[in-house]
Amino acid sequence: MNETTGMDSSDEIDILMEESPLDVGDAIQEDNNSSLHSMDNEEREKRYKNLLKLLQNSNKLSNAFDTKLKNCKLQIIKKELEKSNKVDENVPIKVEVDPNTVSNNQPIENEEYEECYLKLFKQPILFNGTLKNYQKEGLLWIRTLFENGLNGILADDMGLGKTIQAIAFLCFLSEMGISGPLLVIAPLSTIPNWLSEFSKFAPQLKTLLYHGKDTQRSDIRSQFNTNYKVGNLNCTCIVITTYEILRSDIQFLKKYHWKYITIDEGHKLKNSLTLTNKCLREFDCANKLILTGTPIQNNMNELWTLLNVLMPQLFNDVKDFSSWFVIDDFYGTNDRIINIATKDEILDIIVKILKPFILRRQKTETDLNLPPKKEIVIYAPITELQHKLYKATLSKEMNTLLNKELETQSELEVLPKRKCVQSIERYTETRAIRKTEPIQKVEPKDMAVSLVFLNPFIQLKKISNHPYLVHMPLIPGEKKILVDENIVNASGKFLILDAMLSKLKLLGHKVLLFSTMTQLLDLIEEFLIFRSYQYTRLDGTMDIADRVVAITTFTNDPDCFLMLISTRAGGLGLNLTAADTVIIFDSDWNPQCDLQAQDRCHRIGQVKPVAVYRLCTKSTVDEKILAHAAAKRKLEKIVIGNGTFNRSTKINLSNIKELMSLLESSDYDQQIQSNGFILSDEELDSLLDRSDMVNSKPKANRTQSAKHFEVLT
Numbered sequence: 255m256n257e258t259t260g261m262d263s264s265d266e267i268d269i270l271m272e273e274s275p276l277d278v279g280d281a282i283q284e285d286n287n288s289s290l291h292s293m294d295n296e297e298r299e300k301r302y303k304n305l306l307k308l309l310q311n312s313n314k315l316s317n318a319f320d321t322k323l324k325n326c327k328l329q330i331i332k333k334e335l336e337k338s339n340k341v342d343e344n345v346p347i348k349v350e351v352d353p354n355t356v357s358n359n360q361p362i363e364n365e366e367y368e369e370c371y372l373k374l375f376k377q378p379i380l381f382n383g384t385l386k387n388y389q390k391e392g393l394l395w396i397r398t399l400f401e402n403g404l405n406g407i408l409a410d411d412m413g414l415g416k417t418i419q420a421i422a423f424l425c426f427l428s429e430m431g432i433s434g435p436l437l438v439i440a441p442l443s444t445i446p447n448w449l450s451e452f453s454k455f456a457p458q459l460k461t462l463l464y465h466g467k468d469t470q471r472s473d474i475r476s477q478f479n480t481n482y483k484v485g486n487l488n489c490t491c492i493v494i495t496t497y498e499i500l501r502s503d504i505q506f507l508k509k510y511h512w513k514y515i516t517i518d519e520g521h522k523l524k525n526s527l528t529l530t531n532k533c534l535r536e537f538d539c540a541n542k543l544i545l546t547g548t549p550i551q552n553n554m555n556e557l558w559t560l561l562n563v564l565m566p567q568l569f570n571d572v573k574d575f576s577s578w579f580v581i582d583d584f585y586g587t588n589d590r591i592i593n594i595a596t597k598d599e600i601l602d603i604i605v606k607i608l609k610p611f612i613l614r615r616q617k618t619e620t621d622l623n624l625p626p627k628k629e630i631v632i633y634a635p636i637t638e639l640q641h642k643l644y645k646a647t648l649s650k651e652m653n654t655l656l657n658k659e660l661e662t663q664s665e666l667e668v669l670p671k672r673k674c675v676q677s678i679e680r681y682t683e684t685r686a687i688r689k690t691e692p693i694q695k696v697e698p699k700d701m702a703v704s705l706v707f708l709n710p711f712i713q714l715k716k717i718s719n720h721p722y723l724v725h726m727p728l729i730p731g732e733k734k735i736l737v738d739e740n741i742v743n744a745s746g747k748f749l750i751l752d753a754m755l756s757k758l759k760l761l762g763h764k765v766l767l768f769s770t771m772t773q774l775l776d777l778i779e780e781f782l783i784f785r786s787y788q789y790t791r792l793d794g795t796m797d798i799a800d801r802v803v804a805i806t807t808f809t810n811d812p813d814c815f816l817m818l819i820s821t822r823a824g825g826l827g828l829n830l831t832a833a834d835t836v837i838i839f840d841s842d843w844n845p846q847c848d849l850q851a852q853d854r855c856h857r858i859g860q861v862k863p864v865a866v867y868r869l870c871t872k873s874t875v876d877e878k879i880l881a882h883a884a885a886k887r888k889l890e891k892i893v894i895g896n897g898t899f900n901r902s903t904k905i906n907l908s909n910i911k912e913l914m915s916l917l918e919s920s921d922y923d924q925q926i927q928s929n930g931f932i933l934s935d936e937e938l939d940s941l942l943d944r945s946d947m948v949n950s951k952p953k954a955n956r957t958q959s960a961k962h963f964e965v966l967t
């Protein structure tokens with residue numbers, strides 16, 4: 255029996271399952287055996303039919319769930335309205351719906367009920383804040399799934415407050431007297447955020463951080479079931495842990511009967527074969543809620559994984575499924591759209607199946623009124639040294655090129671991590687003047703050479719970013735990097751960065767600088783120290799305490815100008831609205847990682863327009879990475895980016911025109927190409943100008959006529 259609505263939902267769901275007998279086993283088994291591409295046509299046809307059969311049957315089941323969920327939602331709303339006792343006076347309810355008489359096919363007009371609900375909505379007493387309207391709707395949706403014993407995915411755009419909605423729901427559970435234990439699983443990088451959001455929005459709830467050494471964790475485990483009183487309410491501890499601890503302690507954790515598990519940044523589950531997924535399947539848990547701003551990042555495989563997490567009994571294996579959909583289909587040319595169209599049938603059904611269980615709202619659909627954001631790609635020049643090394647790598651002549659230096663060559667040392675820098679004395683128009691004496695210019699006699707020919711691609715990527723990553727000058731006899739003006743002059747991106755930073759600092763902006771390579775972050779750190787910029791750093795090697803220090807220093811210290819962040823470690827769940835500028839030094843293969851990065855500062859709490867600068871070295875692998883990322887973005891746009899999972903939007907994937915326009919759309923507001931000259935003040939002003947964003951939305955493909963830049967259209 256349901257604890258809040260009094261409905262017995264499990265029986266109904268069992269009946270629904272029986273009504274849709276699925277030949278699941280056969281379909282999946284047969285679908286697993288061998289690679290799709292090595293099959294003859296007859297075999298392909300057979301497997302395709304099996305897959306369709308499985309999906310169509312599941313679709314029926316999902317439709318039944320959908321109707322059931324809508325009815326349940328209505329019941330909850332009615333109950334809440336009755337409780338508020340204001341229905342007759344204040345709310346013009348015209349529609350009378352008896353959930354018992356609604357047939358499976360009949361759409362329920364419940365907008366008016368929802369409107370009333372939003373008007374009279376009382377948020378959980380333990381929640382210390384004001385939920386926005388779309389968050390109230392989100393809470394209602396999470397609650398409806400819970401009442402029906404179903405798992406769901408809250409896939410709101412990044413920064414819309416998924417954490418807040420999850421916390422509000424945990425407050426609701428506590429108020430309902432649901433006994434725990436309750437678990438939140440999140441990546442290490444978002445744990446500080448969870449802790450601070452709990453203390454801000456649910457200060458009366460007790461959280462228990464399950465982390466630390468073996469012995470500490472065993473002590474913490476004894477407190478999992480601790481109950482405590484808040485007024486009359488009997489509350490239970492909320493255990494917070496990381497994916498890593500989940501994997502290492504699964505033997506202990508699976509002994510508990512978890513009442514509710516919230517899984518943050520759930521796209522980490524995207525591969526159903528991972529250990530984390532396996533662990534989660536082993537858990538004894540009533541319900542799960544997955545939070546992710548980016549449910550589909552790479553391929554259809556991930557859609558299947560979502561099905562697996564939501565309905566593991568039906569979708570229990572993923573092998574070969576992805577071969578129906580390959581990322582190549584989404585590369586460029588229009589005739590590929592035909593391929594996509596032929597696969598619509600499968601895609602369409604999957605999206606329909608997922609629909610009741612996924613809630614996704616985009617920033618543009620909400621009343622958030624965030625300040626505008628624009629994204630500009632800056633094509634950096636390639637320096638002579640970069641060109642020489644790049645060409646040598648391509649023609650596999652690197653050894654010959656560097657042969658003469660091999661006698662003096664040292665092993666490349668990992669650069670020391672710096673925690674802070676000396677404060678700067680003053681800034682001129684173009685430079686920060688350091689308090690300390692500049693390093694004496696020394697002729698570089700020694701070189702550290704890092705040549706990993708096993709992966710020439712990485713080599714090329716390093717050279718495109720900074721040639722020192724493969725060919726670093728050292729202070730003679732010291733095995734330490736020699737830092738002088740050459741650290742800037744050797745790399746096209748550093749030339750651009752140097753010019754931009756001095757101006758950004760002067761204009762009072764704060765910057766988040768993302769890179770996918772920690773070695774590159776080390777080098778940028780050397781440069782920041784050389785220029786005496788104050789900065790903090792966040793990367794995957796840091797523990798929770800150090801991360802908290804880095805974030806608070808950046809947020810609260812007005813002199814701390816820049817935060818260096820490794821894209822993969824720091825892109826998730828952080829709130830860094832003190833910054834209004836993002837520099838993506840090198841793009842990630844996965845565009846969602848870069849979007850996550852931008853969203854650290856373009857979110858609730860941001861009051862200034864945000865500019866995102868993406869650096870790309872012209873005619874190098876950098877351009878390939880950008881193109882690949884753009885192809886992945888197209889997939890995401892087609893499947894989830896068009897409001898498909900907003901439950902009020904109708905699905906329409908078969909509109910070729912719509913697909914074409916999505917495929918042809920650009921992710922960037924502006925693309926700028928440097929011709930290799932040092933930037934003049936005038937050009938910099940033009941590049942960093944945000945006046946177009948002050949009173950209006952960012953303009954697409956703005957033209958720009960500075961002397962040394964050219965707009966690519």
Ligand SMILES: Nc1ncnc2c1ncn2[C@@H]1O[C@H](COP(=O)(O)OP(=O)(O)OP(=O)(O)O)[C@@H](O)[C@H]1O
Pocket residue numbers: 383384385386389410411412413414415416417418419451546547826827828829853857858859
């Ligand atoms: N109702 C609210 N009132 C006040 N602040 C809010 C509210 N909702 C969200 N915020 C703030 O907005 C910011 C973004 O929220 P949150 O981190 O929960 O977003 P998210 O969707 O989980 O983002 P991400 O996907 O990046 O993790 C946070 O600083 C949060 O405190």
